Amino acid sequence: MQQDPTSDRVVKRVVVAGGGTAGWVTATALVRHLGPLLDVTLVESDEISTVGVGESTVPTFKGFHDLLRIKEDVFMSAAQATFKLGIEFENWGRIGDRYIHPFGIIGRRASWMAPFHHFWLHARARGFGGDLGEYCLEHMAGEANRIALDAAPNLGYAYHVDATRYARFLRGLAEPAGVRRVEGKIRAVELHPESGFVDAIVLDSGERIEADLFIDCTGFRSLILGEALGVPFEDWGRWITTNSAVAVQSRSVRPPQPYTSAIAHEAGWRWRIPLQHREGNGLVFCNEFMSDDEARAKLLAEIAGEPLVEPWLLRFKTGMRVDSWSRNCIALGLAGGFIEPLESTSIHLMMAGVTRLIEDFPFNGCSPGLVRRFNEKSRLEFECIRDFIILHYHVTERDDSAFWRRARTMEIPDSLQARLALWREDARAYQLDHELFRIESWSSVLLGQRFAPRGYHRLAEMMPEDALRDFLDRTRGEIAGIVATMPTHPEFLARYCPAPPPE
Template sequence: MSDMRIRQIVIAGGGTAGWMAAAAFSKVLGNECAIRLVESEEIGTVGVGEGTVPHLKLFNNLLGVDDVEFVRNTQGTFKLGVQFNDWARLGDSYVHGFGEIGHDISLLPFHQFWIKARQRGLATDIGAYSLNTVAAPRGRFMPSATDVPANSPLANVAYAYHFDAGLYARFLRRYAEQRGVRRTEGRIASVELRPHDGFVSALVMESGERIEGELFIDCSGFRGLLIEQALHTGYHDFSHWLPCDRAVAVGCERVGPPTPYTRSTARPAGWQWRIPLQHRTGNGHVYCSKYMSDDEAAAELLANLDGAPLGEPRLLRFTTGARKQAWNRNVVALGLAGGFLEPLESTSIYMIQSGIARLLDMFPQRDFSPVLTDRYNARARFEYERIRDFLILHYHATERDDTPFWNYCRTMPVPGQLDEYIRLFRDSGRFYRDGEEMFATPSWVQVMLGQRIMPRGYHPLVDQMPEQDLAGFMASVSQVVNACVEAMPMHQAFIDKVCPAPAMEAA
């Protein structure tokens, strides 16, 4: 039998997506493949302060990178969740915290008991029963403790990170090059296709060099140099549900200790992010150009910074959606080349990580079996659509009618599965997770309640708990959460002790 193993992988584009792919492939595939990454310093990357979800820890574990090394090298901080301000109504605020809410009893999730207790006046806001949602606004943080009982909330602290995306790409580049990845500097002039089947055979550089490969990874950003410009894959446009199509981003001077959460504040035609790093704060304003001009958006952003801006706001244009095929022929698109879902719930890097993991799981041979390709694309499509619906929920479940943008979002039709989720939850607080979709029950519950979708009823099995026991149960959970939060150090104190970043190099 002939050897059908893939021996040459070419990654088109660097940035976070390209270097995450290079690092993972060099770690997992070892000497099996020659890995080459092509990028141009002239083109640059989007490169903003990034927030993540807890899954990134799994990726760093795969590479053998620990928290301290990672956070120090990326000027990072820790993240317990996202605070949403002014989303359902002006003046509203809630935290979507990672991890569990309370603790489940038998077959029922905690929030079912909370609904009855809330209706009876026996419970406060749902956030009072989650370690993360209490600790985040108080500025406290610690990773999981090993010297507490297994059922303590401190035994399993779910957290993610804020970090400088440019520094992360640089960190991963060092990692990958130490493991044999070859980097080529320069611009790609054209993409060469095999005449008999349309597969990519080589990248042709402006220098005239041909870079041949067997598997090509497109990390070229929004333009999709391989997946779209060469292969004409097509794009599913989600902008009728997620109408924001632009963002302006700028860093500002850090004022005060970094918060262990991302802040998302709704604005007249979109929302503003705030991501605290060790050396600065990342800010951006995501908005819909139909309802707000670029100049108005930049002014809105600059008027709502904590500290002095570090430069001029940068404008980004995008269309929310996903490629019709993330894997087409012998090209797999990662990051912005594969699609874009706005960073409302910090899913961008997760999507890169998920695409890499899925490709390694379904790694092909040189014949590129369409069975694998079809399966990969089906899973990618499922993931995009389920995260898309979670983001739509934030916009659609609002009572705001103060601007044309919010009127549109509140009244727009939504995808059928999201509509079913909302109707089920409003009826009796029930949520049924769809297979392996990214966001689990606690996330959907927190956002639906935070957006003022209050269930009319609750699961009938809740009534098996006597009402006096219900009151005690709620009080006990709240007391345990508060005691655990008080035992946590301040976020800044933890960073100073464990993982302070080196001083930034002078520009």
């Protein structure tokens, strides 16, 4: 008779169900941090392809790698990665507009109790001050296609990575450290008849794999948390209506720039991600306003280089499972939720989830309090990112298509409405403790998409105009001087993390 896996059952055996980026990120993190305390098995099938388009990251990626003691130059060479200092947005506020959401600090503190953008807004109201991006090192370096890691302390950057090569790289770290990989497709999930906990997964081969804790990394299907345990999916499609993407890899025909491009079109937007050996391209759209064939043709017409593969189509829903953790199963990656890729948050969400798991690992069992707290933190993070993505679509002056007319007039979550009201009143922006996106992120997008505040913090008026001019001029001058000393992005890559010879 099987033992009843109650909530206080000791957790020693962990099964990661699914490979790809989510599976190997999870397995590598668990074995590197908790290896002596756990037996970690990863189950994946070579017959099941991964989504393979999560190639753009955010700065928390670097911090996660630091925790895993991964050498940056080694990883970048293996994944044929490039640096990412921010995201370029074209055609979002109006057709023809362009701005950058940089990953660095904008300006600097002036020993006054107000963020920098208030002083900049005050200067602009007086007829001087230039562009906001001139006060951000990452913005100016990105525009000049330059980078140097020792140019300034705390440079804000992330990476563009080849997702397939990255998963392979992580596997090369995880297996020697003790992760056992099992090849096979999951045929069934066995639940305990009394508790409803997961007892085992059964593979097509008939092999039965038991564990105390199961990590569901099975992608959109969510085989364990969604299908077997019945945790429902909360659909946010009423706010984020893009639901499809066509993706293709192309030959590089220009030096890689250190930022991702997000170029809006009449029914969504298009991404361009430069790697060392190729470019990643995709066209995100709402299939209510654009057909699959139209999207494919548009993508192929607009990419710069020769396609290296046949374009492939993806369908998705933006939303999350009502609970990320149910009984003895936690879903990470696409199995737990997905927010469309506009701000490159998918890999961050899986890394943040596994970090929370390590911090609150259920060694003594999946207690209700532990599960509840994990789910609360997961939901807060998902919802804050959701609101930031909705912001890009809603704050626009575009009325050239039905897609944009609906986006600009739709009802938005109360949480986002409250933020917009604060900004409109006097340019107030904030970042909560659990939030990914900083004050600079909100101000860059709001100002970049022409959502002008009616005022700003009047504390900025207390700085004499001569002092403000000098403060802004010195800040711009220091940044320009640093950028001038940097090598170009391609030069730095060739020296620091050259890609291995082609396979």
